[in-house]
Amino acid sequence: MCFIDFKQNLFNSFGLKLAVMKGIDSYDFHGKRAIVRVDFNVPLDKTTNLVQDDKRIRAAIPTIKHILSHGGSVVLLSHFGRPKNGPEAKFSLSQIVDTVSDLLSCPVAFCEDFNEAPSRAAALVSGQVMLLENVRFHPGETQGDLDFASLLASLGNCYVNDAFGSAHRAHASTTQIATFFPNDRMMGFLMEAELLNAKRVLKTPSRPFTAIVGGAKVSDKVLIIENLLNIASDIIIGGGMAYTFAKAQGGEIGNSLFEADRIEVVLDIFKKAKELGVSIHLPLDSVVADSFSEDARTQTVDTHHIPEGWMGLDIGPAAIQQFQEVILKSKTILWNGPMGVFEWNSFARGTKEIALSVATATEQGAFSLIGGGDSAAAIAKFGLATKVSYISTGGGALLELFEGKSLPGIQALD
Numbered sequence: 001m002c003f004i005d006f007k008q009n010l011f012n013s014f015g016l017k018l019a020v021m022k023g024i025d026s027y028d029f030h031g032k033r034a035i036v037r038v039d040f041n042v043p044l045d046k047t048t049n050l051v052q053d054d055k056r057i058r059a060a061i062p063t064i065k066h067i068l069s070h071g072g073s074v075v076l077l078s079h080f081g082r083p084k085n086g087p088e089a090k091f092s093l094s095q096i097v098d099t100v101s102d103l104l105s106c107p108v109a110f111c112e113d114f115n116e117a118p119s120r121a122a123a124l125v126s127g128q129v130m131l132l133e134n135v136r137f138h139p140g141e142t143q144g145d146l147d148f149a150s151l152l153a154s155l156g157n158c159y160v161n162d163a164f165g166s167a168h169r170a171h172a173s174t175t176q177i178a179t180f181f182p183n184d185r186m187m188g189f190l191m192e193a194e195l196l197n198a199k200r201v202l203k204t205p206s207r208p209f210t211a212i213v214g215g216a217k218v219s220d221k222v223l224i225i226e227n228l229l230n231i232a233s234d235i236i237i238g239g240g241m242a243y244t245f246a247k248a249q250g251g252e253i254g255n256s257l258f259e260a261d262r263i264e265v266v267l268d269i270f271k272k273a274k275e276l277g278v279s280i281h282l283p284l285d286s287v288v289a290d291s292f293s294e295d296a297r298t299q300t301v302d303t304h305h306i307p308e309g310w311m312g313l314d315i316g317p318a319a320i321q322q323f324q325e326v327i328l329k330s331k332t333i334l335w336n337g338p339m340g341v342f343e344w345n346s347f348a349r350g351t352k353e354i355a356l357s358v359a360t361a362t363e364q365g366a367f368s369l370i371g372g373g374d375s376a377a378a379i380a381k382f383g384l385a386t387k388v389s390y391i392s393t394g395g396g397a398l399l400e401l402f403e404g405k406s407l408p409g410i411q412a413l414d
Helices: 003-012 055-069 093-104 117-122 146-153 176-180 189-202 218-228 242-248 260-276 317-328 349-363 374-381 395-402
Strands: 033-037 073-077 108-111 129-132 158-161 185-187 209-213 234-237 279-281 285-289 298-302 311-315 332-336 367-370
Touching (some): 055 073, 055 189, 093 108, 108 117, 146 176, 158 176, 185 189, 189 332, 189 367, 189 395, 209 218, 209 317, 218 260, 218 332, 218 395, 234 317, 260 279, 279 317, 285 317, 311 317, 317 349, 332 349, 332 395, 349 367, 349 374, 367 374
Parallel strands (some): 033 073, 073 129, 108 129, 158 185, 234 279, 332 367
Antiparallel strands (some): 285 311
């Protein structure tokens, strides 16, 4: 299969038409000024204000360097945090300019004034890069305002969206701006890689396919679980959401996190899983605490028999072994959500052991896709980033993709 046919199949999987969707590998950037939407929403060290984790910036570097090496200049657009009332110093992208410059090995100019941006952008020559201030400082960004999108579009003569982590937002810089470039809009290398790896799990998984779904609430993950019932052979449930599942089976869960309004949804999930032949795995035991604190008293008990006054904050040793056996038999693995409060060392063992099992399965030939957010943070914390197949940069975006939703930022390129 030739590369263009491969891309056609990839985009068709998400309802897109390659005929009108360009990739940057076939576009002539010579003399062009490319507007590149990136996701530089990275964590900063609270003491030094330096970038604490630069993986999202690193992920966009190949796209930027490709444009520069092919004779173009670049205007970078990104959001940063969630400012509420206009500009706030703690959400300024000025704090990451040095990191971006270092990773690109070239100086990056910074423009903090949206009104000055058009003239500053027009002055760029081939090989130069400018980063615009946080687009969320302008109220038109989150409103999807066409006037603000028009201002942003005036900064260049082609548009590249490489911000998969923001592709689920119908904002001015992710969707409306694309309408101004009907023949010159395209996805970057990162966006393409995200879709390729998602497609491998969603559309063509090798079996057995195990989905590991964790996190606090069933309500946050119910849509992805329902969609995965049609794809996966095994679904492992961990984290706080496991206790609503246990309660639905008649278990006693003490003071563990519980969503009473989701019991019927969970019972329906069990019913559909049985009909479809999908195995739902709940943790056999849990590490429980007498308060929600890192130094609380703990004990290990059966997940369905947690005493009053105690709450489950991690999976126990029997659950770890139970889940490991499933994971190590898998050929495809999707992991979205931790097994417990892994940020606290007292309750990190379950998530760490599952991460190690995913790494081992990958080493043995399985394909492993790690969802963004807490799952990516856990893999990084335990030093396993190079031991899995792919780590997504998009938490919410990947979640919505696996829920079966269309992402506005991707659809806008079609």
